[in-house]
Amino acid sequence: MDSVKQCYSQLRRQGLLSLDGRPVESEQKVCTVEEYRQFWKPASGKTRVILLAESHRFTEDPSFDTEMIGSLLPSWLLDQGYPMRFVQLIYCLGCGENCLFDSKPSGNTGTPQFWKLLYACQHSPDGSHSFFDPILVSRSAAANRIETKSSLLAQLKRRGIWLLDASIVAAAGLRDRRGYANVLRCCWEMHIRQVLERQAPQHIVVVGHGVANVLLSQLTAVFGMNRITVMPQPQARQPTSDDRLKHLMALHNICRQHAPAPSS
DSSP, X not given: OHHHHHHHHHHHHTTOSEEXXXXXXXXXXXXXXXXXXXXXXXXXXXXXXXXXXXXXXXXXXXXXXXXXXXXXXXXXXXXXXXXXXXXXXXXXXXTTOGGGOSSOOTTOOOOHXXXXXXXXXXXXXXXXXXXXXXXXXXXXXXXXHHHHHHHHHHHHHHHTXXXXXXXXXXXXXXXXXXXXXXXXXHHIIIIIHXXXXXXXXXXXXXXXXXXXXXXXXXXXXXXXXXXXXXXXXXXXXXXXXXXXXXXXXXXXXXXXXXXXXXXX
């Protein structure tokens, strides 16, 4: 957590805590996001595949004061000290799941596109319309869906598959591309590079050409091109459904090769 705080202080010194005319998250929010990432991080020395992305979104102040209903979460999560405060991050199970709150957080649309990526890491995509039903709000019962999502995250953690954002603050979708690049470069120098080197994954999947355009040269200098794959953002426009399926299958195969599921 210390390097996250140091990175946040450096963003402040560089004048990068106000982007596109609005402030980025407070240090408290950034630290809460990091708590969720750390909860789902694979055990020391067990990280095999890292998805380096820009997945988390800006969390409004009133929503940040909202906590999930513990009785609706699996008991094993609570027993392990799972964070309960709402943030717009896939590792917070309340993101996109209003059923987990007494008072609905504002703008809680979630990031179903990243759930699809994580689901494809574990399950081989078949291209069917119903493939993602177990994790989609519109196609599954809430209790079953929460159980499926939490079990999926636990399975990926055991396999050594981890989603890491390239920025400690929500920078995705910024219109100020120079500001976006400066945020990612600062986070790389102050935090992300050290995390990647410490975790020493066998393979890094860079999700999104925005991240790749800024950081690919730094990544290849440290890890080599053979350990890196670049794929489009899951919500990016792709010509056909076959192209989307191709990218999901490529991700599934990378995870199967470098982070095989333990034999039952």
